[in-house]
Amino acid sequence: MGGKKFDAPYAFALAAVNPRSGAFRYTLLIMYTLVLYLLAGWSGFFVMGIELLGGRLLAPYFGSSIYVWGAIITVFMLALSLGYLAGGRYSMHRPSLRRLALIVLLAAVTALPVLLTGDALLDKLAARVPDPRFGSLSAALALFFVPTLISGMVSPYAVRLLVVESHHAGERAGRLYFISTFGSAAGTLLTSFYFVLWFELNQILWGMLAVSGLVALSACLVRPRALP
Amino acid sequence: MSRAALATLALLHAVAAPAAGTLIHSEHSQYREVLVYEDAGTRCLCFTHECAIGRQSCIELAYPDHMVFEYTRLMLGALFLVPDPHQILVIGLGGGTLPRALQQLLPDAHIDVVEIDPAVVRVATQYFGFKSSLKLSVSTEDGRAYVRRLLREGTRQYDLIMLDAYEREYIPEHLLTREFLRQVAALLRPGGVVAANTWSSSRLYPNESVTYHAVFGDFYNLKSGNRIILATSGALPSLDQIRRNSERFSEAFTPYGFTPQLLLPLFSTQMDWDPAARVLTDQYSPANLLNAGH
Numbered sequence: 001m002g003g004k005k006f007d008a009p010y011a012f013a014l015a016a017v018n019p020r021s022g023a024f025r026y027t028l029l030i031m032y033t034l035v036l037y038l039l040a041g042w043s044g045f046f047v048m049g050i051e052l053l054g055g056r057l058l059a060p061y062f063g064s065s066i067y068v069w070g071a072i073i074t075v076f077m078l079a080l081s082l083g084y085l086a087g088g089r090y091s092m093h094r095p096s097l098r099r100l101a102l103i104v105l106l107a108a109v110t111a112l113p114v115l116l117t118g119d120a121l122l123d124k125l126a127a128r129v130p131d132p133r134f135g136s137l138s139a140a141l142a143l144f145f146v147p148t149l150i151s152g153m154v155s156p157y158a159v160r161l162l163v164v165e166s167h168h169a170g171e172r173a174g175r176l177y178f179i180s181t182f183g184s185a186a187g188t189l190l191t192s193f194y195f196v197l198w199f200e201l202n203q204i205l206w207g208m209l210a211v212s213g214l215v216a217l218s219a220c221l222v223r224p225r226a227l228p
Numbered sequence: 229m230s231r232a233a234l235a236t237l238a239l240l241h242a243v244a245a246p247a248a249g250t251l252i253h254s255e256h257s258q259y260r261e262v263l264v265y266e267d268a269g270t271r272c273l274c275f276t277h278e279c280a281i282g283r284q285s286c287i288e289l290a291y292p293d294h295m296v297f298e299y300t301r302l303m304l305g306a307l308f309l310v311p312d313p314h315q316i317l318v319i320g321l322g323g324g325t326l327p328r329a330l331q332q333l334l335p336d337a338h339i340d341v342v343e344i345d346p347a348v349v350r351v352a353t354q355y356f357g358f359k360s361s362l363k364l365s366v367s368t369e370d371g372r373a374y375v376r377r378l379l380r381e382g383t384r385q386y387d388l389i390m391l392d393a394y395e396r397e398y399i400p401e402h403l404l405t406r407e408f409l410r411q412v413a414a415l416l417r418p419g420g421v422v423a424a425n426t427w428s429s430s431r432l433y434p435n436e437s438v439t440y441h442a443v444f445g446d447f448y449n450l451k452s453g454n455r456i457i458l459a460t461s462g463a464l465p466s467l468d469q470i471r472r473n474s475e476r477f478s479e480a481f482t483p484y485g486f487t488p489q490l491l492l493p494l495f496s497t498q499m500d501w502d503p504a505a506r507v508l509t510d511q512y513s514p515a516n517l518l519n520a521g522h
Contacts (some may be wrong), residue, residue: 065344
């Protein structure tokens with residue numbers, strides 16, 4: 001491609017689609033990294049979005065006092081802590097971007113009972129455990145523990161995929177925590193200030209599940225097999 | 229000193245003087261600070277320092293029955309719809325002004341009060357002359373959890389339910405949804421009445437109105453600074469009926485500092501709101517965001 005008409009970006013674009021070229025590998029590496037960050041950032045968003053909606057879902061049954069928020073936050077923190085352990089452990093076994101995408105997808109699927117049986121379950125629990133503290137604690141455990149635990153697996157698993165050499169491990173992990181926690185901040189603000197003003201709770205939940213599906217799908221489209 | 233200077237001085241004094249009076253009691257509860265102020269023979273319950281966002285309840289120490297706030301008088305207008313209630317539920321205690329008056333006016337009625345904050349019950353008892361008795365019991369729990377529990381038990385229904393749980397600065401959102409009002413309606417005997425104390429100037433006015441209307445149909449709207457909604461589970465009594473019922477109380481309201489005649493002109497069924505406003509539900513309940521004008 002030495003002709004006058006071919007300038008540098010065009011040459012790069014041509015090379016980028018040639019699986020044997022270095023440019024192709026470089027582009028892939030960038031996309032691979034971006035998708036990893038996207039998964040981590042979205043997972044952070046998802047967790048806090050669900051947590052805030054959880055408070056709304058429990059309020060008609062247990063009120064919205066500090067007990068109820070305390071119970072919800074306890075369950076989320078506990079689930080995340082165990083999720084970090086599980087995610088780190090799982091990353092020892094043939095880690096891949098596709099598996100990370102599956103974790104994100106699984107977190108969304110296990111949140112489905114919130115939508116499908118949430119009210120019936122809350123009604124039964126409120127009758128059985130009327131105390132607002134233990135009632136909301138058991139409700140939060142039943143509805144949010146599993147999806148939050150699985151979401152907790154995302155960060156350590158993603159760190160494993162990002163780190164190639166130990167000298168940049170801290171830098172990569174730091175960047176990942178930044179993106180994941182920034183996603184959490186965005187999920188908190190957007191949900192509590194805007195989404196609840198525009199949409200119904202179930203619409204927000206369905207929307208978040210759909211985004212989880214799309215983000216996981218985008219990760220499956222990047223084929224990391226060609227990577228070094 | 230010139231007049232202008234005097235006026236300025238008076239204004240400065242008004243700004244500098246503690247508006248709420250002397251703090252005579254304060255305690256922290258799980259929910260808030262509960263404060264009692266006293267000034268010139270009037271004692272008030274507040275949830276903020278210097279009563280910055282308003283007084284919850286006040287009594288005049290020399291005339292403890294006299295109703296300091298107009299809204300409590302308007303709430304008694306509910307008795308014109310149901311003049312002889314046997315079972316009454318009051319959600320939100322405050323200083324206990326309403327349950328106290330109801331107990332005096334209707335000595336045979338059973339009154340249940342549900343108040344989320346035990347500190348408020350303590351302070352109402354200690355500083356505002358509230359006293360529970362065989363016919364006046366208090367439960368400390370969330371209003372909605374209480375209503376749900378009673379519906380499940382199915383042992384009790386009410387002729388009159390008074391909702392006095394909304395503050396100007398913070399509305400418990402789960403107590404202002406279609407689902408909650410349906411539960412309240414299910415707890416009413418046929419022809420039972422719900423009386424709710426809210427605000428006439430709030431940005432939430434249209435949403436609140438369509439939500440009540442969705443559950444109860446037409447209702448009486450009493451507006452001054454506050455807004456009292458009087459709705460029934462059955463047919464709404466006519467104004468004639470209300471006038472006739474009010475005659476029973478022509479003497480009875482005197483200790484509280486007003487007469488039924490003062491309330492009657494306020495009864496209105498006019499729908500002075502946008503009917504296209506969004507109904508508040510358990511799925512959509514951003515009452516505080518809407519109230520803040522978003």
